[in-house]
Amino acid sequence: MNTYTPSSWTGAKKNDDMPRITEYSNEPFYLMHNPLQWELIATDDGFEWLPCFSQLNEGAGVNGVVQTRNGVDSSHARVKFMEKGFQILDREFGYITRYPTRHGGWYYSLIWDVPKIIANQTFWNHDSSGYNQFRKNLVLTGVIERPEPEVIELKIRQIDRRIDRRLKNQHIPEIKKEIDKLYELKKQMKDAFDSLFEPVDEKSTKKKGAK
Numbered sequence: 001m002n003t004y005t006p007s008s009w010t011g012a013k014k015n016d017d018m019p020r021i022t023e024y025s026n027e028p029f030y031l032m033h034n035p036l037q038w039e040l041i042a043t044d045d046g047f048e049w050l051p052c053f054s055q056l057n058e059g060a061g062v063n064g065v066v067q068t069r070n071g072v073d074s075s076h077a078r079v080k081f082m083e084k085g086f087q088i089l090d091r092e093f094g095y096i097t098r099y100p101t102r103h104g105g106w107y108y109s110l111i112w113d114v115p116k117i118i119a120n121q122t123f124w125n126h127d128s129s130g131y132n133q134f135r136k137n138l139v140l141t142g143v144i145e146r147p148e149p150e151v152i153e154l155k156i157r158q159i160d161r162r163i164d165r166r167l168k169n170q171h172i173p174e175i176k177k178e179i180d181k182l183y184e185l186k187k188q189m190k191d192a193f194d195s196l197f198e199p200v201d202e203k204s205t206k207k208k209g210a211k
Helices: 075-083 128-140 149-167 173-195 200-210
Strands: 029-033 038-043 046-051 054-057 066-068 071-073 087-089 096-100 106-110 113-118 121-126
Touching: 038 149, 038 173, 046 128, 046 173, 054 075, 075 087, 106 113, 149 173
Parallel strands: none
Antiparallel strands: 029 054, 029 087, 038 046, 066 071, 096 106, 113 121
């Protein structure tokens, strides 16, 4: 059984001294964030909104990525996505890593997805806590701007529609429980959004008082 401690890959060539995993090779990628891409997650302190990402894979012939004499070039593709409102995260943020494969080439993944080889098979473990902290830090440091109120309101309206579809059957106990959970979810969504704009010291004070 082999476990790995991943290190970030920024595009520079280097010798990676590690056993080869059993995946097939794939392409490196960039993480992209659109202002509409947010999700509500549960934390030890309640709930919070964190940014979600799409991936721009650097495969020639896909999304405007081209093959040149010097290798794959995704610069034009990145510009196109930026024109559509996406923010491209530089690899210097350290979110991508790579592993040599037994089939040749490299397998690229998020640095929080760590492979483990058991009996010649590769299993993946996801460090959700580390990934969530990475996303949170991007917001706290201003790399990614906080969600606009209209974006959160859009997601709340989606919950309202789910509630409306169930109201005619609210006399059924199971449906009533679903409706109550959806109302609670709406409150969590609103509270998590409000907390994004609280002063940092105020948040700390609340956390200390809750202990």
